[in-house]
Amino acid sequence: xxxxxxxxxxxxxxxxxGDTLPAFVREVSWLRCLGPLSAERRLTIGFCVxxxxxxxxxxxxxxxxxxxxxxxxxxxxxxxxxxDYLHPWWESTWFFSKPALDLWLMAAGMLAVNTNGPDRWxxxxxxxxxxxxxxxxxxxxxxxxFIMANRLLSRRSAVIGTVAILTSPLFVFLARQAVPDPVFxxxxxxxxxxxxxxxxxxxxxxxxxxxxxxxxGWAAAFYCFVGFATLSKGLLGFALPGAAAxxxxxxxxEWHRLRRLHLAAGALIVLVICAPWYGTMFAFDGRxxxxxxxxxxxxxxxxxxxLAFGVHTTTPGGTxxxxxxxxxxxxxxxxxxxxxxxxxxxxxxxxxxxPRERAMLFLLxxxxxxxxxxxxxxxxxxxxxxxxLAPLLFFCALWLERLLAEGLRSNAGSxxxxxxxYALVAHDLAMTPKHLTDMFVYNYDRPYPDKExxxxxxxxxxxxxxxxxxxxxxxxxxxxxxxRLLRGLRxxxxxxxxxxxxxxxxxxxxxxxxxxxxxxxxxxxxxxxVALAFAVFCGWFHWRRLSPHWTQRDLFWEYYxxxxxxxxxxxxxxxxxxxxxxxKNTVRQVGRAAPAATLQDFLNGPGAxxxxxxxxxxxxALRGALGGNARLRVVESRNNKFALTLLEKAEExxxxxxxxxxxxKPGQFGAPP
Numbered sequence: 001x002x003x004x005x006x007x008x009x010x011x012x013x014x015x016x017x018g019d020t021l022p023a024f025v026r027e028v029s030w031l032r033c034l035g036p037l038s039a040e041r042r043l044t045i046g047f048c049v050x051x052x053x054x055x056x057x058x059x060x061x062x063x064x065x066x067x068x069x070x071x072x073x074x075x076x077x078x079x080x081x082x083x084d085y086l087h088p089w090w091e092s093t094w095f096f097s098k099p100a101l102d103l104w105l106m107a108a109g110m111l112a113v114n115t116n117g118p119d120r121w122x123x124x125x126x127x128x129x130x131x132x133x134x135x136x137x138x139x140x141x142x143x144x145x146f147i148m149a150n151r152l153l154s155r156r157s158a159v160i161g162t163v164a165i166l167t168s169p170l171f172v173f174l175a176r177q178a179v180p181d182p183v184f185x186x187x188x189x190x191x192x193x194x195x196x197x198x199x200x201x202x203x204x205x206x207x208x209x210x211x212x213x214x215x216x217g218w219a220a221a222f223y224c225f226v227g228f229a230t231l232s233k234g235l236l237g238f239a240l241p242g243a244a245a246x247x248x249x250x251x252x253x254e255w256h257r258l259r260r261l262h263l264a265a266g267a268l269i270v271l272v273i274c275a276p277w278y279g280t281m282f283a284f285d286g287r288x289x290x291x292x293x294x295x296x297x298x299x300x301x302x303x304x305x306x307l308a309f310g311v312h313t314t315t316p317g318g319t320x321x322x323x324x325x326x327x328x329x330x331x332x333x334x335x336x337x338x339x340x341x342x343x344x345x346x347x348x349x350x351x352x353x354x355p356r357e358r359a360m361l362f363l364l365x366x367x368x369x370x371x372x373x374x375x376x377x378x379x380x381x382x383x384x385x386x387x388x389l390a391p392l393l394f395f396c397a398l399w400l401e402r403l404l405a406e407g408l409r410s411n412a413g414s415x416x417x418x419x420x421x422y423a424l425v426a427h428d429l430a431m432t433p434k435h436l437t438d439m440f441v442y443n444y445d446r447p448y449p450d451k452e453x454x455x456x457x458x459x460x461x462x463x464x465x466x467x468x469x470x471x472x473x474x475x476x477x478x479x480x481x482x483x484r485l486l487r488g489l490r491x492x493x494x495x496x497x498x499x500x501x502x503x504x505x506x507x508x509x510x511x512x513x514x515x516x517x518x519x520x521x522x523x524x525x526x527x528x529x530v531a532l533a534f535a536v537f538c539g540w541f542h543w544r545r546l547s548p549h550w551t552q553r554d555l556f557w558e559y560y561x562x563x564x565x566x567x568x569x570x571x572x573x574x575x576x577x578x579x580x581x582x583x584k585n586t587v588r589q590v591g592r593a594a595p596a597a598t599l600q601d602f603l604n605g606p607g608a609x610x611x612x613x614x615x616x617x618x619x620x621a622l623r624g625a626l627g628g629n630a631r632l633r634v635v636e637s638r639n640n641k642f643a644l645t646l647l648e649k650a651e652e653x654x655x656x657x658x659x660x661x662x663x664x665k666p667g668q669f670g671a672p673p
Contacts, residue, residue: 016155018043040150047146047162051139054166054535055175058544059135060128063553063582067442068179070552070581072098073130076106077581080116086280091580093289096297100277101231102180105133121560122582124672127553130178138175138182141189142166145390148193152200152359153394154401161397163528165390167535170330170383173440176543184233185386191225191241192366194218199245199257200358215260223266227273235303238270240370240387247365251350252358310378320375323385328425329435330385331393333466333530335425339417340399341392360398367391383440400524407515408523415523419467426463430456436538437546446550449640453545458537466530473519548639552578552613555644557672558636559611569611570602572622574642579613587613591625599625603647610647611635619643 018039025031034042064070071090075098078089088095088103109129115122123129142165149158165171174182197218222241230237249255281294288297305311328335345364352358370388377384403411429435433455434448468475489495548554556579559569570588571579579587590602590612603610610630614622616637623632626647636644 017159018046018155039155040147043150043159044143044147047143047166048139050163051135051142051166051175054172054539055135055139057540059131059176060125062544062547063127063551064130064578065177065441065547065550066552067577069130069177071577072102072180073106073110073126073178074577074581074585076103076110076130077115077122077584079103079107080110081584086277087284087286091585094286096281096288096292096294097302098180099231099234099298101228102178102183105183106130106178109133116584120565120584121556121672122584127178131176134178134182135175137186138171139166139186141186141193141390142171144190144193145394148196149359149394149397151197152355153398154356156404157394157397157401159397160400160524160528161390161394164331164334164393164397164531167531168331168334168389168393169436169534169538170386170389170439172535172539173436173543174383174386176539177440179440180232181383181386184229184237185390187225187229187232187237188240188387189390191222191229192244194222194225195241195245195261196359196362198222198260199248200355200362202355216262219261219266220269222261223269224273226266227270230270231274231277234298236373237274240366240373243369244362244365247369248362251365252352252361306379307373307377310380322380323371323375326382326385326439327389327392328421329429330382330389330439331396332425332429333422333463333527333534334393334396336418336422336527337396337399338421340403340411340414341395343411343414344395344398344402360395363391363394367395381442382438382444400527404520404524407517407520409515422467426459426467430459430463433459433542436542437550441550447640449546449549452549452638452640453542455537455542462530462533462537466526466533469529470523470526473516473522477516549641552576552639552642553582555613555636555639555642556582558644562635563609563611567607567609567611568602568605569613572599572612572614573618574613574615576642600629603630603649608648612645612647614643614645616641616643619645 016039021031021035021042025034034045037045064073075088075090075095079085082089085104085107086100088098088100109132110116110123110126111129113123113125113129115126115129117123142162145165146158146162149161153161171182174185198215201215226238226241228237245258245261249258281298284294287293290297292301301311328338331338344360348360348364349357350361352361367388370391374380374384374387399411399414403415408415437448438444487494556569563569568588569579569583569586570590573591575589588602588605591598612622612632616639619634622645626632630647630649633646633648634643635646
């Protein structure tokens, strides 16, 4: 292990990554201010810019994805409408399934963009306002991990690992979703980054009697992030960091490092942040739609029953391989480095001597504890792997750093195994791109819009191109050898030399040509390039093309375009949450208990025309339930899951008024009202 670290350190030139500004940056006047900054600060700014480029474009261009985004979005909107930011409310009852921080973030964004304005529809910037805090927190976690890795591991592994986190598909997609997981994981990463800096970095415990040390600020930040993570996800917010720190001390015996944490003061910080709201809710006697109090619902049901028995999951059961498969998709194309990362894991020392070794051991415990918790959990969703991706990707970065230092030949086994793993995952993604949406959606049986958005050809070209570029030095070398061979056939002396060389090789003579340094550089930078291109395509283009089929916003905008305020809208045999949010809780849920009677009541209600949302697969059932009582017309069906229909009483023979008088060519789908 020491020899490998020595090779890695010696391979890095006196000028490490980020120590000098690129020439084109120095030529731009408004970027010259970066010159006096340290390399760490320059790279921190660079990663903030990279995160903004990957996550911000078209962030609010699409509606909330059913069911989680509009579900939590409606609870946040109700906070604004009711003026009650302490007791969450959903539709017609109390909502106790999630803590307050995620809801407050959405409510703050909605207040900023006036979601609850005087119009019937939610504001056109609603999605921007609600998602932006989630995106910022996701990026913050990755950037703080870079600072930690730069101080404890190395510059190169810090840069590669942070790029890997920012470009992994699951991070790319969830950074654009207003759901609890990116907030919790971003805060968890931030907390653990601060914790590792405090516990593992070398330095004097106390430079002067009674004086503060630099790490005290990091310790305070750690406790703040733990408090907010607890306010975002519950017990896991402090349980995961605490378990990792405790296991590290048990294994290494370095209990003295806990003194750096100022546990009593830290516990007070955490309590100040999260205890007021939790105390308010524990004392609250309201009950949700299942008759549960906050403690019964959130603590008992959503924590312990979810872990031990399984509740509300679309993938019950499953073995430990469940997350092994998902992590492969979540981290593509960085799966190429998984076999190499395993060799780094195998060399982690339980008696670490340097900050680098201590950080590697801590990252291992972070990964193992997180993986064990979610693998043993009876409730499983694909995105539950998110908390363990960061430590795994840093082990990938450590191996890639070693690859740059030692070369391809010294790591041939890991390179070949990684190439095979890359090919297998790339093949599955190219042939079945539905794996990408299944990373973060609720219902994995929901139809994938193959006809409307088919990225198979783009994925195939992208994945093959990356592999071809990585192999290009070897291919060009073989072509050059073949050319020299063909040229040598014309000369008797060269033919003799070729025969002699061939005999030597057949007799076992070793290769004498040294590996070209650019070979390893091309391989690593090809991987980084594929990751960046894949992240840009998934975030900028593919996600936008998929969104119209997972959101009801565009259907509601069509309803607001063509309907009038006195024309009600219903949702037939569905409860996907989006219909409640985008109608501002005015939609009429139709047909859940007694379809015929309830549907007839809806038809007999106020309004000359009735609008109805229905799943495409239930259009026939709706027509059958209507019988001869009303005529049904499909107004919009470009969403492959839902259709917007118009119902009119059968005795009304006059033509439909307004824009539905005669069929017209469909306009732009999803245009705001």
